[in-house]
Amino acid sequence: MESIVDVVALVAISVVGAALARRLGFVAPLVLLVAGLGLSYVPGLPEVHVEPELVLIGILPPLLYVAALQTSVPAFRRALRPILMLAIGLVLVTAFVIGIVVHLLLPAVPFAACVALGAIVAPPDAVSATAIARRVGLPRRTVTILEGESLLNDATALVLVRLSVAALAGSAVGLGPIAGEVALKAGGGVVIGLAAAWGAAKLHRRIEDSLLDDAVSLLTPFVVVIVAEELRASSVVAVVITGLYLGHRFAYLLSATSRLQMEAVWRLTNFLLEGVVFLLVGLQLRSLVEHIGVARSTTIAVSAAVVGTLILLRFAWMYPATYSFYLFPRVRAREAPPPITVPTVIAWAGMRGVVTLAAAQTLPVPGENGVPDYPRNLFIFVAFAVIVVTLLLQGTTLPWVAVRLRVQANTTTEDALAEAGVQYQAGRAALEALEANADGAPPTVVDRLRALVDSRSNNAWERLGNQQQETPSAAYGRLRREMINAERHVFKIARNEGRIPEEVLTRAQRDLDLEESQLRRSDD
Template sequence: MHPVEILEMVIAMFVAILALSWVAERLRLPPSVALLCGGSGLAFLPGMPTMHLDPDLVLALFLPPLLADGAWSAAILHFRQHFIGILSLAVGAVLFTTFVVAVVAHWMVPSLPWAACAALGAIVSPPDAVSARAVLSRVRLPRRLSTLLEGESMLNDASGLVLFRFAVVAATGGTFSLGAGLEKFAVLAIGGAAVGGAIGWAWAWVMRRVLEDDIVITSACLVCWISYFIGEKLGVSGVIATVAAGMVLGWSQHSVMRASTRIRGVAFWRTMIFLLEATVFMLIGFSLRAVLERVGGFGVVWHQMSGFVLAIVLAMTLARFVWVYGSDAVVRLLRAVGVRRYPPLGGAEALVLSWAGMRGVVSLAVALTLPETMPGRDIMLVAAFGVIVATVVLQGMTLGLAIRCTGLRPPASDRMPLTLSEAEVVLAEAQLEAVRRAAYGEDGALIHPRLLDQYERRASVTATYAAHEDEHHGNLVAHFDVVLAATRAGREALLRLYRTHRIDSEMMADLEHDLDLEELGAVAAKGQHPAA
């Protein structure tokens, strides 16, 4: 295709993404389901060229920023608190699922070598970070459960990729050593964490000395790819390097970024992540046509491979249930003998954790890297695609229902020591103390009376609201409604001044920026105290 034609296809795909996202919102569907199905449908339109994805490019382009986005917002304290559980899912569940899928694959197709079966297991065993984020962003889970799912999706790709590479080597004539595999995984994981952490702290050190918003925002975006590529070049896990760098950036951004940098950066980053996530699911849908054409069409898949694909989907799903419930049983057994450090999940949390195992772009990209000489390559490609479609569509559409049916709600233990209102009191008192110190001159004369009165009033109102939150809640929401109405009126007046040529564009931009900040503050405050 001509480069201009490729650009036209990309623009058309972005337009389709916007339309499908709107449809998903109107129909209350997970966006990932609408985008995957929409991409699959568009791939078979007359005149649509077959899309062949470069798997290395797909992983390098999409995976680092999407992993970094999850790591940026990860709660490091909760991540560390549940690290054993995360490792159990990211390593133990991947190993167990790989084994179960390999056994079932060899049972279904005895001619398929064990190494090839293990490679298929490694492809479909790790749940995908992109798919998990796309679904979990629309549901509310207990903090422990969301931490386990987010942590698993960020780390399990490394264990899956290591298993896959060793299985491919064994299947194509090489040798495999369990000891060498464990040693390699340790080097990849520890080395990746060290490389990513070093890059993240280096970024924070440099950016504390840079004040330009554009440089800080752009460099923060580039760190995810830089850490991924440097990690891969150094022979460690680029995935874990990206996650470690993202966590460091998320931890340090509060002291590195100014308010203007954060507002602009968050807006840019959210737009970029939205396009990347949506493009991933569209590309998965587009790739269906290429996979079907390679194996001989839908008829061949339905008659010759559907049973195998169904068996793999069931094996993978049941393996996760067995691992999660088995791990919870072990925790209960440990508590029975006196080891009470890790509380058990409980039936509802275990069910949701078992069902939230969506696969996505990593499984597809890894499957596409299978060498041409790999025995059973075609059926493995079809199985990988079938697993992605089944988990994204079936589990993605029913996860919210599963949560509602189990009655799962964040427990009281998820509450922080301070409520939002109590935290606001602490902030208001700290601000008042700073104003008091500056309100008086060296001779003791009051030089900022109105400022002092404003912050004293704010601290008093905040403390009163915190002490009687239920009583004053309606008044607070109504207060921000009035503020929003005032900003709308100010915006209308400003627009009249500009369109009647009474102010120029520079003045218009400055005044509109002030109104925007006022509106954002009111919207955020009202969102923190929603109407009952």
């Protein structure tokens, strides 16, 4: 019973924190992190300890899966070069540079343990980076790079953590075995991800019940992770590949009802998991501080050195990694180099989060399985310090940096123009389909359908017009919502008076709700 109460309390605090964040205009992970830090020092609250399997198996897969579902595969493919430079190159360099820095400060600690710490703090977080980037309004390519980096860097970091731990326990690990292990795990993850995506796509094609579609979608990331872990492949790569493939094809695999319902289910799941994980990060601070077992000066020095190295190294990597490829004429002919402000913003968007939290908990206990003595609690504290400092420092200042460097993208007009052009083509295709299948249909029905196509085309062009005045589509939406409220009120009165059963009210209200939700979506 106590565990159920704890879970309910965590979810409730996460919901309240997210609501407060929206009211104050902050990003929810930052508010929940601060809330957890404060609650960890409330007298009487029990210590919080998160098992790494809970994060790696229970929380990380659905977060990565939904992020992959929402990622544009064509945009991801176009930005693959900078994504791989960050997700693989920067993670490997960061792990070894941090390992060298920590080993210089703590020469008695085995170098393998220092590299393990470097791999733990190397990958930026998908949740915090993309949430803040979208809120700031960064250019789409920049957001795609941050999303792609956060989706793939976890696999590189987790594999390197495992190899470093194996070396710490006495297993000989050289450069060749490391490269082979990374390639084997990543390749296995790709194969498992594609196989899982193929199987899930087959199921979705056959399923006609939207509830079963939701159930299959919710189970998919967990099944993929379990299979990948059993086969010793990269579960992160497998989940990401599955999500990218299915997200790209959901328009053809699912019915309209399933897509609408699944979007709502995943939005709620993502909202709750994000809130709980960042709250847990803050709640563990007190127990970490109390069990470090190292002098405070050493703790501060190592934490400051790691955080400072992470920030500076990301800047040192971004500029040559961005512009070195433009030395090749073929690359310059294909695309223009970005202004220097773009890699600067990407360099500053290096917030750490859920993967660092989970990976830190996997550090082995000294004395077990041949692991030599090393300051495990200090390393876990440093990992948490990196999460807290980068989220609070970079997360809160990223909007200011983007505004100062003028990296924000106003794509409203561009999007409206593109939508209007495609909507015109779609309208032509719809009219051709109508003419080809209108034989025998009442003329009034055909006229209504033609008017509907014209209305949708006109709505798209209206977005390019004067935004200061109420457009015809906006007036339509406002008036239709008032009409829907009046219709809904009449049905409720009829139900209350016993003139219609509850089932009739439910059916009518569902139709009105769908229409109203579509009106609100058009307003957005």
